[in-house]
Amino acid sequence: MAEKYVIIVAGGKGVRTGWDLPKQFLLLNGRPVLMHTITAFYDYDPQIRIILVLPEDYIAYWSQLCAEFRFDILCEIVPGGDTRFQSVQKGLEKVERGALVGVHDGVRPLIDKQLIAKVYEAAATWKGAYPVIPLIDSIRELDSGGESHSVGRTKYRLVQTPQVFKSDILIDAYKQEYKDDFTDDVSVVEATRMIHPIMVEGSPENIKITAAVDLMIAETLIRCRI
Numbered sequence: 001m002a003e004k005y006v007i008i009v010a011g012g013k014g015v016r017t018g019w020d021l022p023k024q025f026l027l028l029n030g031r032p033v034l035m036h037t038i039t040a041f042y043d044y045d046p047q048i049r050i051i052l053v054l055p056e057d058y059i060a061y062w063s064q065l066c067a068e069f070r071f072d073i074l075c076e077i078v079p080g081g082d083t084r085f086q087s088v089q090k091g092l093e094k095v096e097r098g099a100l101v102g103v104h105d106g107v108r109p110l111i112d113k114q115l116i117a118k119v120y121e122a123a124a125t126w127k128g129a130y131p132v133i134p135l136i137d138s139i140r141e142l143d144s145g146g147e148s149h150s151v152g153r154t155k156y157r158l159v160q161t162p163q164v165f166k167s168d169i170l171i172d173a174y175k176q177e178y179k180d181d182f183t184d185d186v187s188v189v190e191a192t193r194m195i196h197p198i199m200v201e202g203s204p205e206n207i208k209i210t211a212a213v214d215l216m217i218a219e220t221l222i223r224c225r226i
Helices: 033-044 056-068 084-092 113-126 167-173 185-192 212-225
Strands: 004-009 049-054 076-079 100-105 128-134 139-142 148-151 157-159 163-166 198-201
Touching: 004 033, 004 084, 033 049, 033 113, 033 212, 049 056, 049 084, 056 076, 076 084, 084 100, 084 167, 100 113, 100 167, 113 128, 113 163, 113 198, 128 185, 163 167, 163 185, 167 185
Parallel strands: 004 049, 004 100, 049 076, 128 198
Antiparallel strands: 100 163, 128 157, 128 163, 139 148
16 A cells, blocks of 8 residues: 655635634634644544645744644644645655655645545545535626626536645646646646546535635534534
8 A cells, every 4th residue: 555645735824804813723613723634634544644834934833733732643844835836846845756645725624534535545546536526506607798697517516625646646747837727736737638637526514714604614514523
């Protein structure tokens, strides 16, 4: 079995809706969001090598949080770049070839070990895999003139993380120049045409916390699990 890594990308500094801290450090059910995310991967496999990409200005603060909350899951800390693309590049510097490596958003704290296992197992077979969920709401597309028209939602999927690949593929993919349409790791890999990663069924609970309402939803969901 190949060695497994996960790069947890938490390099953002964005503050929204009046929050005083980046989202990954906000409290969720009594402890920082990021600790929930890390714990999920540790619960999946205590031997997985966790690479945590943080804003350089907040590395010392993270150490304080770990001491305060007695959080002792081993992570290798890497200072992030100016963009997500650069942050993943920096994380990949710590990854060996011949392994499986996932990239996960630090602010998706409700990922569960069953979904993690599903994506890693699929990537071991197909060289790359990522979770998706169907759209529930109706969607419309705007044309160049500002008019809109209905689009069949069955043709579309919402993409989640972790996105997992054979490490050689992801390392080589991140050597290319950045492009504006690199919205995630799948788009970076597909640009190389080395492989076409497969989709696996994701989870509607694997939400990304980007606004205050997401934190409220996550709080409710996590309490239902207890």
